[in-house]
Amino acid sequence: MGNCCRRPPARCAHVSSPDSQNSHPLKEIFSIQEASSPQSGKTSLTTIKSNESASGGLKSYIFNDLRNVTGNFKASNLIGEGGFGQVFKGWIDENTLATSRQGVGMVVAIKKLDPESFQGYKEWLAEVNYLGHLNHENLVKLVGYCSESKNRLLVYEYMPRGSLENHLFRKSVQPIPWDTRMNIAISIARGLSFLHSLKTQVIYRDLKSSNILLDSNFNAKLSDFGFARDGPIGDKTHVSTRVLGTGGYAAPEYIATGHLSTKSDVYSFGVVLLELLSGRRALNERVGESNLVDWSRPFISDKKRVLRIMDTRLCGQYSKKEAQTAADLAVNCLNLDARNRPSMTEVFTTLEQFHTPNDYLRTPSREPGRSWSKSPPSFNYKTTPNTNTI
Numbered sequence: 001m002g003n004c005c006r007r008p009p010a011r012c013a014h015v016s017s018p019d020s021q022n023s024h025p026l027k028e029i030f031s032i033q034e035a036s037s038p039q040s041g042k043t044s045l046t047t048i049k050s051n052e053s054a055s056g057g058l059k060s061y062i063f064n065d066l067r068n069v070t071g072n073f074k075a076s077n078l079i080g081e082g083g084f085g086q087v088f089k090g091w092i093d094e095n096t097l098a099t100s101r102q103g104v105g106m107v108v109a110i111k112k113l114d115p116e117s118f119q120g121y122k123e124w125l126a127e128v129n130y131l132g133h134l135n136h137e138n139l140v141k142l143v144g145y146c147s148e149s150k151n152r153l154l155v156y157e158y159m160p161r162g163s164l165e166n167h168l169f170r171k172s173v174q175p176i177p178w179d180t181r182m183n184i185a186i187s188i189a190r191g192l193s194f195l196h197s198l199k200t201q202v203i204y205r206d207l208k209s210s211n212i213l214l215d216s217n218f219n220a221k222l223s224d225f226g227f228a229r230d231g232p233i234g235d236k237t238h239v240s241t242r243v244l245g246t247g248g249y250a251a252p253e254y255i256a257t258g259h260l261s262t263k264s265d266v267y268s269f270g271v272v273l274l275e276l277l278s279g280r281r282a283l284n285e286r287v288g289e290s291n292l293v294d295w296s297r298p299f300i301s302d303k304k305r306v307l308r309i310m311d312t313r314l315c316g317q318y319s320k321k322e323a324q325t326a327a328d329l330a331v332n333c334l335n336l337d338a339r340n341r342p343s344m345t346e347v348f349t350t351l352e353q354f355h356t357p358n359d360y361l362r363t364p365s366r367e368p369g370r371s372w373s374k375s376p377p378s379f380n381y382k383t384t385p386n387t388n389t390i
C-alpha cells in the first residue's frame, strides 16, 4: 500500500509494475502537456462544442495570498477533506482572477496538499496538467495553482452542492430525486465519454461518488485528475500501470493485472450507477453487504427482483421502466470481461435515450409499477431538464 491509503475507503495504491511514463515529475508534465495540447486534444466526436476543447491558461497564485483569502486556512472556511489534504473556501476577483478579500468576489475551492506527501505531489502535477488543458462542462474547472517550496495548492471553481457522496449517503441530507439522479448519471457519462474520445484518450481512473461534484442545479462534474493518465496508443487495448484507485470501484481485471483501459472507467461508472439506484455505498461495513457489486448482482440480473435494490429513500418515486433499464446498463458496465462492456459514449447515448426528464412525475397514473400510494415527497431541489448532448 502506498501512503495514500490514509483514509479508508479512500484511494489505494498497490505497486504491481512501475509506471514508467510517470516516473519523473518533469517528464510527466511534458508528456501530459503534449498529449492534451490543443492540437492533439481534438476529439473524434463531431459535435463537441468549441469551449470543450483543450486549453491552457491557469493562474499562478502566491501562497501568502491564498493563505490570507482563506483566513489562514481557518476551520470555518473548511469545505472538505480528502486523502491528500484539506479543501477551503476562498474568494477571487471575477475578472482578474486575483485573490480578493474574504467574502468579496467569486467563491473558489482551494485544495491544500499535505506538504509531506510525495504521492500527493504527483497527483498535484497530474491535476494541473490534465485539468489545465481540458475544458468541458462536466469537468470541474481548475482556475489556478500555487507551487512554492513544499506548498502546493489548487484553486477550483466552487461547486456549491459538494460531492455526490455527501448527498447519497449522509442521513442529514435530503435524498436526491430520481430525475436528478438520472441527470447526474448522464452528466458523468458525458464527461467520461469526452475524455475517452480525445485523440489521445484520457483514462480517469478514480471515478467514485466523492469525486463527482455538484453545482447549484445538481449538474455533475468530474474532479480529481490526480490518477488520470493517457490511454493506449495505436492498436493497443490497454496500458500497463500501477494499480491506483479506490476499493469497491476499481475494475477486477485492472486490480488483478494492472492493465488499464477506458473499460476500467466503464466498470467504475457501473458501480456509481448502482450507488445512484440503491443509495448504498460501493463498500459498506455492514456484514453481508461489504461490496455493493457482489451484493446487487443476484438482483440486477433478475428482472423480477431488480427493484429490490432501489433506494428506499426514493419512497417509490421513480420510473420502474427507467430503473430496470438503468440496472441493465449497470449489468453491462460491470461485465467481468472488459471487452463486453459498452463504451462510455454508448452508455451516454443509452442513458439519454431512455431517460425523459420529469416524465414519471408528469404521467404517474399511466405507467404501471410506479408507486403513488403516498403523495410524492416535496423535494427542495431544482431539477434541470436534460440538455446534455455531446
Ligand SMILES: Nc1ncnc2c1ncn2[C@@H]1O[C@H](COP(=O)(O)OP(=O)(O)OP(=O)(O)O)[C@@H](O)[C@H]1O
Pocket (backbone or CB within 6 Å): 010, 011, 079, 080, 081, 082, 083, 084, 085, 086, 087, 109, 111, 140, 156, 157, 158, 159, 160, 162, 163, 166, 210, 211, 213, 223, 224
Ligand atoms: N471544487 C469544489 N467545490 C466544492 N467542494 C469541493 C470542491 N472540491 C472538493 N470539495 C469538497 O471537499 C471534499 C474533499 O475533496 P477531495 O477531493 O480532497 O477528497 P475526496 O474526493 O473526498 O477523497 P479522495 O482523497 O479519495 O479523492 C469533497 O468530497 C467535497 O465535499
Ligand SMILES: [Mg+2]
Pocket (backbone or CB within 6 Å): 082, 210, 211, 223, 224
Ligand atoms: Mg476527490
